[in-house]
Amino acid sequence: MMIRSLTIILVMSNAAANFLYSAGVAQVWGMGPETGIDREVSRGQDAAEAIGSGPLGLIDAIGGATLAAVDALTGFFSIIFAAPTLVLNMGVPEFIVIFAFAPLYIAAAFDLISVLRGMQIS
Numbered sequence: 001m002m003i004r005s006l007t008i009i010l011v012m013s014n015a016a017a018n019f020l021y022s023a024g025v026a027q028v029w030g031m032g033p034e035t036g037i038d039r040e041v042s043r044g045q046d047a048a049e050a051i052g053s054g055p056l057g058l059i060d061a062i063g064g065a066t067l068a069a070v071d072a073l074t075g076f077f078s079i080i081f082a083a084p085t086l087v088l089n090m091g092v093p094e095f096i097v098i099f100a101f102a103p104l105y106i107a108a109a110f111d112l113i114s115v116l117r118g119m120q121i122s
Contacts, residue, residue: 006107010083013104017082 078085084101088094 004111006104007111010101010104010108013083014080017086018079020086021082 084097087097087100
């Protein structure tokens with residue numbers, strides 16, 4: 001039961017951080033996420049769109065699929081790791097954030113595995 005409680009704490013802290021991001025409060029307070037990958041993905045998408053709408057070759061199709069996959073993974077990881085990113089942007093040292101959030105993510109991983117396998121871990 002302890003692992004489920006830690007998983008709920010992790011989910012709720014990420015939900016609160018994502019709420020602050022989506023409401024714009026984190027940007028106003030100066031704690032918004034600043035990842036460089038979003039800019040690179042958008043630059044790659046702009047370059048791919050500038051090629052034209054002619055017949056697509058294999059390289060263009062693979063490049064477009066890769067950019068779409070990177071964009072999806074970036075969005076997924078920004079949701080999953082929203083709480084640690086918010087705490088890091090508040091100025092808390094990285095070793096403290098890792099020390100605080102790593103056990104939560106490990107417990108959530110065990111909880112997810114137990115749910116998928118149908119085991120009862122308490």
